[in-house]
Amino acid sequence: MSPLRAYGPILLLGAALASMPFFAASNTLLNAMVLALVIALAAQGWNILGGYGGQFSFGHAAFFGMGAYGTALLQTRFGVNAYAAFAAAVALGSAAGLAIGYLSFRSGLRGSYFALVTLAFAEVFRILANAWPFTGGAAGVLIKLDVRAETFQFASRAVYFWIALGLVVAVMLINRSVERSRFGAWLVAIRENEDAAKALGVDTFSVKLKAITLSAAITAISGAFYAQYFLFLDANIAFGPWISVEALLAPIIGGLGTVFGPVIGALGLHFVAEITRAVAGRVPGIDLALYGTLLVVMVAFARDGIIGLLTKARARLFGSRA
Numbered sequence: 438m439s440p441l442r443a444y445g446p447i448l449l450l451g452a453a454l455a456s457m458p459f460f461a462a463s464n465t466l467l468n469a470m471v472l473a474l475v476i477a478l479a480a481q482g483w484n485i486l487g488g489y490g491g492q493f494s495f496g497h498a499a500f501f502g503m504g505a506y507g508t509a510l511l512q513t514r515f516g517v518n519a520y521a522a523f524a525a526a527v528a529l530g531s532a533a534g535l536a537i538g539y540l541s542f543r544s545g546l547r548g549s550y551f552a553l554v555t556l557a558f559a560e561v562f563r564i565l566a567n568a569w570p571f572t573g574g575a576a577g578v579l580i581k582l583d584v585r586a587e588t589f590q591f592a593s594r595a596v597y598f599w600i601a602l603g604l605v606v607a608v609m610l611i612n613r614s615v616e617r618s619r620f621g622a623w624l625v626a627i628r629e630n631e632d633a634a635k636a637l638g639v640d641t642f643s644v645k646l647k648a649i650t651l652s653a654a655i656t657a658i659s660g661a662f663y664a665q666y667f668l669f670l671d672a673n674i675a676f677g678p679w680i681s682v683e684a685l686l687a688p689i690i691g692g693l694g695t696v697f698g699p700v701i702g703a704l705g706l707h708f709v710a711e712i713t714r715a716v717a718g719r720v721p722g723i724d725l726a727l728y729g730t731l732l733v734v735m736v737a738f739a740r741d742g743i744i745g746l747l748t749k750a751r752a753r754l755f756g757s758r759a
Contacts, residue, residue, distance in 0.1 A: 451606035458595035467594040473707035474601035480687035480699035481608045482655030488694040490648045491628030496555030497684045502675035503530040504657030505664040509578040519589035523661045530657020538649035563676035577671030612696050692744025
């Protein structure tokens, strides 16, 4: 596949979405799009480990929260510049992924055991953040309002939208590069049959460790941006199960192991949930019930997600024409 064909559609999608604020300047719509892009970022991170590598994680909130708390605490406790704090928070999330991956993969954990371990780490971090005075405890952390570009704060939601979109497009380009690399081929080989990949000479421990480190870094970017956008977070937001669920569901619904799947899944999930809440009212848990229903439907009837359905439809269309 030529570079233009590989990367062109990603850049085209980014350019198309970037024009949205010029035609739809509603703050409500922009806010919804920013939140959807935050989820898409976390989903892209999860997709590297779970979609390409087949290592399903139930606790990506651990990395999201590291990014969120990292940037917030560095600014509020130590007076670090917002951009430097953002970068340091991503490094912190990456380090957390490396540590959790080392402990898990060195112990030979796979499948449901690995999924439960990641869930346990996320829950431990949530409890610690909720109880530790340094993190603000149950009261959370509030970043001082100072609307200036130097503090990574902007008066217009459109600016946040463009930044979030730029981050998503950049991560999509990274994921496309992973797809086309030897590292990506090793990941897919591990997903399909880890024992066979090991027998063929693939260093499965090293590959999985690199995958979870990259996955954690991207998810930490999502968390750091979330904190910078809302300027407030607590343990239930940063390490809560909501982000783990949405980061996992978006690639499954959009298409596992694809570049566009997590973005399509995140946009679809977010707006379907918003419409459901608007129609059903603020019924507690209505969005989670919807997510569960969608997951059952997709697993039962469309295991390749929306991307798989579109691919099959295109094949049938062009096949019938031929």
